[in-house]
């Protein structure tokens with residue numbers, strides 16, 4: 033399979049519209065890097081079948097796909113509604129109850145037992161990402177009686193937000209633990225934790241996985257106001273973050289979301305951790321073959337901000353055009369990348385004036401980045417144990433591929449989230465890296481007289497120097513020739 037035309041990584045939620053072998057293969061061929069399984073929906077058995085089909089599809093297409101399970105977190109959801117959808121009309125009465133029942137247009141159950149205890153008359157409740165709004169009139173036993181403030185359509189399992197109300201529960205719930213156990217048994221590569229508020233929420237996920245002997249790549253979903261206060265510690269604890277604009281746009285005023293997105297991307301870039309921009313990127317493509325101009329601009333702007341990944345939700349999970357949606361992201365990304373500044377995202381330019389690096393990996397990445405501006409390299413090859421050096425280079429969004437070679441398959445799977453990084457599983461001790469670099473560039477027929485090899489200490493050579501070499505890609509490797 034040839035190299036993708038875009039370096040931005042594409043994450044797509046797999047659901048009823050996309051879980052057949054045929055569609056999965058087409059998604060991968062169109063540029064999918066990470067398949068997201070939302071464990072807030074669907075049965076374990078169905079997810080297990082999807083995972084098996086994804087593993088088969090990546091082999092058929094010949095491109096790896098990282099599988100990320102999105103844990104439900106403490107998101108409050110409506111129970112079952114039948115028949116659905118129901119339509120709520122402004123000023124109507126509507127009851128949320130903690131009793132188990134099949135919901136209708138008057139009364140629907142809620143997954144959060146304590147709801148009647150934490151709300152009071154006058155509180156505003158947001159349903160379905162804020163599309164429907166209720167105001168609490170009175171609490172009576174298990175029932176929260178409301179008046180519809182903003183009407184609209186509701187379906188089973190839609191979310192409920194109570195911005196600013198303390199729920200007294202941690203992000204990693206008992207249900208999340210069960211989902212995590214199942215996901216790890218299935219051998220998934222990554223998990224995303226919803227409604228993270230502090231670093232401790234991520235540490236709980238990491239410890240629970242470690243207790244099972246697993247080290248998944250862990251993404252912290254930033255979708256709650258409290259997370260913004262603890263963003264530095266969350267970035268430190270997590271392997272990457274997601275700007276989860278769906279809930280974020282209800283939990284904080286929606287007009288703050290665009291600049292928060294830019295700030296979160298800049299902070300993640302600076303920390304050398306990948307960032308996913310998510311939700312409604314191509315929302316109109318749920319039912320339309322083409323995106324709106326505003327959506328095309330949103331995708332391009334997220335890329336210019338410095339996002340590593342763009343994500344599809346309903347577009348690929350339940351929309352009419354899942355493959356077209358991935359192809360649309362891919363083509364907007366390829367076009368935007370070709371014209372972006374070679375100096376990297378603006379926030380990175382400002383963050384790293386000369387001499388501000390603090391670690392050896394950062395220093396090496398900074399030198400690599402500056403060298404790429406003047407030296408015509410076909411690619412950058414980085415033998416890497418943990419993936420850190422590759423991620424440090426990736427955050428400058430270089431114009432050429434960063435080939436990260438690691439002996440650890442889980443490190444390779446984690447690098448699927450990083451912009452412009454292609455991970456290859458390769459043993460360190462037995463590899464001649466100069467030869468490997470030249471072979472890789474030739475095999476992919478990439479233009480450029482040189483390939484950059486960036487190396488540092490490794491398990492087999494713990495005392496090796498940090499090093500940056502330029503290797504000729506010409507037939508007469510090692511012989512001085514004009515560039």
Ligand SMILES: Nc1ncnc2c1ncn2[C@@H]1O[C@H](COP(=O)(O)OP(=O)(O)OP(=O)(O)O)[C@@H](O)[C@H]1O
Nearest residue numbers: 045046047048070072073074278279345346349350
């Ligand atoms: N595995 C699945 N089975 C059935 N429907 C699904 C599945 N995954 C997603 N969907 C449908 O696609 C919609 C969009 O997916 P998405 O992952 O954005 O869910 P969400 O509930 O809106 O958000 P989140 O849980 O991320 O806050 C869901 O609301 C659901 O209707």
Ligand SMILES: CC(=O)C(=O)O
Nearest residue numbers: 276277278279310311
């Ligand atoms: C993806 C997600 O959870 C959100 O946007 O809220």
Ligand SMILES: [K+]
Nearest residue numbers: 072102103104
């Ligand atoms: K979820």
Ligand SMILES: [Mg+2]
Nearest residue numbers: 255276278279
């Ligand atoms: Mg969410």
